[in-house]
Amino acid sequence: MVEKTAKIWMDGQLVDFEDAKVHILTHTLHYGLGAFEGIRAYQLEDGSSAVFRLQEHIRRLFDSCHIAGIQVPFTQAQVCQACVDLLKVNRLTHAYVRPLVYLGMGAMGLKALENPVRLAIISWDWGTYLGDDALTKGIRTKVSSLVRHGMDSSMVKAKMVGYYANAIMAKREALAGGYDEAIMLDQHGHVAEGPGENIFLVKNQVLQTPPYSSAVLGGITRDSIIILARELGYRVKPQLFSRDELYIADEAFFTGTAAELTPIVAVDDRSVGGGTPGPVTKALQGRFFDILKGRTSDHAEWLTKYKI
C-alpha cells in the first residue's frame, strides 16, 4: 500500500493526495501508451538527502516518450525541479519517485492524436522492494514461461506503461510458484532481465550482463554498477548468456532502482554459487550503498542534493 503523502504533482500543480484523480476515459488506462520512471532518493550520512541520478532518469523518461511519439509539455529541467519540489513539500528524506507521462481524456480510438499529454509525479516511502532480507540474504528466482518483449515486436529501450502487463504476469507466476522473482528470457532463449531489474552473473571474477543492444531496458543502476565494478578492478563483459550459465555461475544479482543490488542465490531450484551472496556481489553492494548514502564523496555527480 502506498502511504499517503501531502501532495502529488500533476501537470505543473501540487495537488492534495485525495484530489490526484483522473477520468475513466484517460486513454493510457485503456491502451497503455505512456511512459514512466522509478527514481530513489536517499538520506545521506550528513543528514541531507539526495536523488540518485535524477537527470539520467528524466532523460530516459523523455527518451521513452520520444520513442513512443509523445511530446512532453515540460522541459527536462522543469521535471527534475518538480521531483525535488515534491520531495520537499512531502517532507520525504528518502523516497521512491514516480514520474508518469500519459494520454488524457479525449478521443477513444487508437489514433488519439489530439489527446492531452499529461504528467504526474508521485513520491512515497518505499522500503526494500524484494522483501526485508533480500539485500542481505538474497532471493530465489524462477525462469518465467513469459518471454521478455523482443525487438521484433516492441521498442525495448522505452520504459512504456503497457509493457508492464507482461512483467506483472511473470512476477505473479514466480510468486505463485513460491519464488521471490522471475527471470525473463528473450525470444531466442538468452537471459534478458527480471520484470523490473537488470541481471548480472559473476564467473571467475568476471561480470557478465546482457548488452545494452539486447532485449533489456538500459538500466541506470546497471550502468552505475558497470562503472563501479570497473573502478574496483573487475572485468565486465556485456554479453548474452543462457539460463544454465546462470546455474553454474559463481554469483548472480539483480540491479534496479527498486531492487537496488539484490543477490540471486537460486535459479530454478538450483543454488547459485554457495547459495549465499558471494564476495563480488557484496563488494559491489557495499560500494554502491556507500555512494547512495553519501559515505564517500566519490561520484557526487550522481547525487542531486536537497534538504528538508
Ligand SMILES: Cc1ncc(COP(=O)(O)O)c(C=O)c1O
Ligand atoms: C524492465 C526493467 N529492467 C530494468 C530495470 C532497472 O532499471 P533502473 O536501474 O534504471 O531502475 C527496470 C526498472 O526501471 C525495469 O523496469
